[in-house]
Amino acid sequence: MEELRAAIHVTSIVGFGIAVTMLVPAFANLAANEPSWTDFAGAAIMTAGGWAMIGIATAGARAKVSPRFGIILVNMLWWLIPLLSVAPLMIGPAKLTYVDAAFETVSGFTTTGSTVLTGLDSYDPGTLLWRSLIQWFGGTGMLSLGLVILPFLKIGGLQLFRMESSDRSEKVLPQFATIVKSITVIYVCLTLLCAIAYLLSGMSVFDAINHAMTTLSTGGYSTHDKSMGFFPNSSTLWVGSFFMLLGGMPFSLFVTLVFLRQKPRIDPQIIWYLVIVAGAAGLLFASRIGTGVYSLRSIAEDVFDVISVITTTGYAAGDYTLWGSLAVPLFFLLTFFGGCAGSTAGGLKIYRLIVLVEMVRSALREIVHPNGVFPVRYGKQRVDPAIFRSALVMSVSFAGVLAICTLVLGAQGNDLITSLSGSVTALANVGPGLGTEIGPSETFTTLPDSSKVTLAAAMIAGRLEIMVVLVLFMPLMWR
Amino acid sequence: MEELRAAIHVTSIVGFGIAVTMLVPAFANLAANEPSWTDFAGAAIMTAGGWAMIGIATAGARAKVSPRFGIILVNMLWWLIPLLSVAPLMIGPAKLTYVDAAFETVSGFTTTGSTVLTGLDSYDPGTLLWRSLIQWFGGTGMLSLGLVILPFLKIGGLQLFRMESSDRSEKVLPQFATIVKSITVIYVCLTLLCAIAYLLSGMSVFDAINHAMTTLSTGGYSTHDKSMGFFPNSSTLWVGSFFMLLGGMPFSLFVTLVFLRQKPRIDPQIIWYLVIVAGAAGLLFASRIGTGVYSLRSIAEDVFDVISVITTTGYAAGDYTLWGSLAVPLFFLLTFFGGCAGSTAGGLKIYRLIVLVEMVRSALREIVHPNGVFPVRYGKQRVDPAIFRSALVMSVSFAGVLAICTLVLGAQGNDLITSLSGSVTALANVGPGLGTEIGPSETFTTLPDSSKVTLAAAMIAGRLEIMVVLVLFMPLMWR
Numbered sequence A, B: 001m002e003e004l005r006a007a008i009h010v011t012s013i014v015g016f017g018i019a020v021t022m023l024v025p026a027f028a029n030l031a032a033n034e035p036s037w038t039d040f041a042g043a044a045i046m047t048a049g050g051w052a053m054i055g056i057a058t059a060g061a062r063a064k065v066s067p068r069f070g071i072i073l074v075n076m077l078w079w080l081i082p083l084l085s086v087a088p089l090m091i092g093p094a095k096l097t098y099v100d101a102a103f104e105t106v107s108g109f110t111t112t113g114s115t116v117l118t119g120l121d122s123y124d125p126g127t128l129l130w131r132s133l134i135q136w137f138g139g140t141g142m143l144s145l146g147l148v149i150l151p152f153l154k155i156g157g158l159q160l161f162r163m164e165s166s167d168r169s170e171k172v173l174p175q176f177a178t179i180v181k182s183i184t185v186i187y188v189c190l191t192l193l194c195a196i197a198y199l200l201s202g203m204s205v206f207d208a209i210n211h212a213m214t215t216l217s218t219g220g221y222s223t224h225d226k227s228m229g230f231f232p233n234s235s236t237l238w239v240g241s242f243f244m245l246l247g248g249m250p251f252s253l254f255v256t257l258v259f260l261r262q263k264p265r266i267d268p269q270i271i272w273y274l275v276i277v278a279g280a281a282g283l284l285f286a287s288r289i290g291t292g293v294y295s296l297r298s299i300a301e302d303v304f305d306v307i308s309v310i311t312t313t314g315y316a317a318g319d320y321t322l323w324g325s326l327a328v329p330l331f332f333l334l335t336f337f338g339g340c341a342g343s344t345a346g347g348l349k350i351y352r353l354i355v356l357v358e359m360v361r362s363a364l365r366e367i368v369h370p371n372g373v374f375p376v377r378y379g380k381q382r383v384d385p386a387i388f389r390s391a392l393v394m395s396v397s398f399a400g401v402l403a404i405c406t407l408v409l410g411a412q413g414n415d416l417i418t419s420l421s422g423s424v425t426a427l428a429n430v431g432p433g434l435g436t437e438i439g440p441s442e443t444f445t446t447l448p449d450s451s452k453v454t455l456a457a458a459m460i461a462g463r464l465e466i467m468v469v470l471v472l473f474m475p476l477m478w479r
Helices: A002-020 A023-031 A037-057 A067-084 A087-091 A098-109 A125-152 A172-200 A205-216 A234-247 A251-258 A268-291 A296-310 A327-337 A350-368 A385-411 A416-427 A449-463 A467-473 B002-020 B023-031 B037-057 B067-084 B087-091 B098-109 B125-152 B172-200 B205-216 B234-247 B251-258 B268-291 B296-310 B327-337 B350-368 B385-411 B416-427 B449-463 B467-473
Strands: none
Touching: A002 A037, A002 A067, A023 A037, A023 A125, A037 A067, A037 A087, A037 A125, A067 A098, A067 A125, A067 A449, A067 A467, A067 B350, A087 A098, A087 A125, A098 A125, A098 A449, A125 A172, A125 A205, A125 A251, A125 A449, A172 A205, A172 A234, A172 A251, A205 A234, A234 A296, A268 A296, A268 A327, A268 A350, A296 A327, A327 A416, A327 B385, A327 B416, A350 A385, A350 B067, A350 B385, A350 B467, A385 A416, A385 A449, A385 A467, A385 B327, A385 B350, A385 B385, A416 A449, A416 B327, A416 B416, A449 A467, A467 B350, B002 B037, B002 B067, B023 B037, B023 B125, B037 B067, B037 B087, B037 B125, B067 B098, B067 B125, B067 B449, B067 B467, B087 B098, B087 B125, B098 B125, B098 B449, B125 B172, B125 B205, B125 B251, B125 B449, B172 B205, B172 B234, B172 B251, B205 B234, B234 B296, B268 B296, B268 B327, B268 B350, B296 B327, B327 B416, B350 B385, B385 B416, B385 B449, B385 B467, B416 B449, B449 B467
């Protein structure tokens, strides 16, 4: 199939680029006098070589820009690249099995942040840096996806946030390049600012670089087992909170502010995003006052952990399962929320929640006045029902896949809390789950391999807003 | 407000009728030589007297048949009657506190079946009979609601199942009476058949009568702590399975078969209902084979428990939390499902699940072929998008209220499993929850009073398909 070959060709170019960056951890370990630098160099050569051959084999394939091609391309990119970029964690000092390496790499590229590694503090810098790098790459991938590709495919109601009213034609490609370029500049600049701020808050240079990459991408990999709880200064938590909050905002806002120098229109999802964060952190702190165990740092921890979960980053500033009985259900629900559309965050996304609430309000009004007309609005904007419907459909698909995933994990021998919270955290790309096995102070290492495979697939499906993966199962797609 | 007074007047008539039936447990205890028969007689006099006074106070109030009046009436009926029919459980031998009596009575009228009573086997016949009676009344209430009232209010997409294409006018009342009469006849006959079948399977007369009433109403109150697990013959479980299955089917089907003597059109929800039951029971039995502990009776238990949960009855034939790791997530998910629209079952209802799946399929097709037209169908029928939307909106409201209810229960000090499963089981009117406190072999007695109040409110909201209660919070309703 010509379209598949063309998609694989594009994927091989991106994959090759990522393989080259495996030299970064090689240099890091060389600088740290770790002999394992050669492992990373080997991984880079091996992976880049593999992609080069795939690229040559698929050279010359051409495909018209079409929804079908878009779907195939996006799937190839997000399935093949993580699954074929496992060498650094297999040959490198981590010496993981294929399943573990694939789980960790998928969790990285999808910016989920669930990990199978323990004893992070004693790992070589190369391995830690590689984990941060793939999350950072995953973040750019997500931005392009949410701001350009999915709106073009009219998936999940994201067309509401299209940067420009582009029709579906070949001229989408140059636009794509321009938007991606300006987003990348902003992403790089914010990451640098974040690293400097972390440094000033007392982090080491190495920690600051790593955490800046996994903060802006809302990924959540840390260089310490205690995650952000490792750092004693509350200022570190405030820096993290601020930049995670930015990572969960629509990057089109920053593009408008910086490149177009326009006053952006008020986007209701941003307002609700901030309201929900403030409300949840307030509730959480009230719940901690109820336990009697709290301090000034608790406020920083509460704000940090709420933002960490709602932006689907997944850092932990402490074990919130100990923070009063409200904390666990609150974090469980926040896991679904996600940040704003057009950000690096996963989850259902705030604007979809707004759409759902508005639809219910409109339906309730119609019950009282059956002959009245109550259009669904997004803010003051009256929006095409088709867009709302596609936002709704994504939420329904999320629930359906969540149900199936929970059943599968249950059948694989996990308890209900592990199955349910593991599925949610994977599909929403958050990171930590709940319960004794995969809770915020645990890792995913004790799960059976079959469950790791299930969760890795859920992470990719979640990253692609479910629909892009589900559509592969439609016979119509292959006719 | 004239409409409110008229609604309370109608409620007082129904309430009076129910108060008179408190004489049934009085006679039962008189026959059993229990001196407590006077308590039930007293409860009847007290409650009937109270309703009579309310009735006199509101006499002469007139209201036009309108959606607003319908909403107020339904709310008055389902909130006031349970909350004011608590005397038998407070003055009678059970001697419950008001909160416990209200919880048990609400759980009865809403046919939920969650109980705060332990040691059922040693209770007086009057108390047990009263619990069965209110579930049986609740069942008729639900049938009228689902087949006549909610379709008239165009709530939750139920207008798809309207018995006749009635426009919103005064002539709805005689129709209402005709439909309710034929449904009642069928309901009474099925209950009698069920009681006879239970008797033949080896139950005592008293147990057969009680369980027949709580089977057809898909209520789930039992006269034994071990619920249906008390009865040694597998045939009892098969009888129960069969009649619960009927209770979860649309009663309009029986009306068409018996009174109109027509061949009913094939309703996709019935087919999927049977497919889901067979599939879930099969999965469950496979999971039990995996544990190595199973017998011939296991098949009866598996089928029985699946039907018990999907029809939102809530009997247990055994503790399914011990039946392999798949069982708990499977039952958790089945709790959401519910039976068919127009039955006595609660939950989301199968036809809404069909609508959700069809909407996703149609949206997926549109992604591949953006210019194609893929109407959403129910079976072969192409249905008005407004009806689908209102089915969808109910599901979204269910999820939203579930989230809030879980948070409230969490804040009241319950763990996540109790908060989440308790909320689902109450909103879907199933009965048992999960976990160490409210699991299938436990009761709700240990929960704090505040949580019992929360759950009772959730049961009523769930019984009224959420929307009828939510609409009370719309300012438009009161203008």
